[in-house]
Amino acid sequence: QVRLVESGGGLVQPGGSLTLSCAASGTVSGVNIMAWYRQGPGGWREFVAQMSSTGHRVYGDSVRGRFTISRELGNTVSLQMSNLKPEDTALYLCNLRSYSGANDYWGQGTQVTVSP
Numbered sequence: 260q261v262r263l264v265e266s267g268g269g270l271v272q273p274g275g276s277l278t279l280s281c282a283a284s285g286t287v288s289g290v291n292i293m294a295w296y297r298q299g300p301g302g303w304r305e306f307v308a309q310m311s312s313t314g315h316r317v318y319g320d321s322v323r324g325r326f327t328i329s330r331e332l333g334n335t336v337s338l339q340m341s342n343l344k345p346e347d348t349a350l351y352l353c354n355l356r357s358y359s360g361a362n363d364y365w366g367q368g369t370q371v372t373v374s375p
Contacts, residue, residue, distance in 0.1 A: 268369030281353030283334035290358035293336040297349035
């Protein structure tokens, strides 16, 4: 079982920056993907960004150009967020899954609030 722990959320003003981190207690064999999703108050979940263990990055349309995802050794993934907008307010969830789909793990999330 892999445990994911997110950190770095908080309150920031519009136009500000924030960096989220997610540390995985274990690893998934083979090609894997670490990703960020966000969930709004209504329960909707939106894809934010992902990065594979081979280095391939994908971004959601609403964050492309403002957010940057990176991975460090030991299955840690970060999300650098800049030019934040009120609509970026959400619970940010970390996801680790194998490329094959055999394994899929989620963290509890870290809250990001963008408000004056």
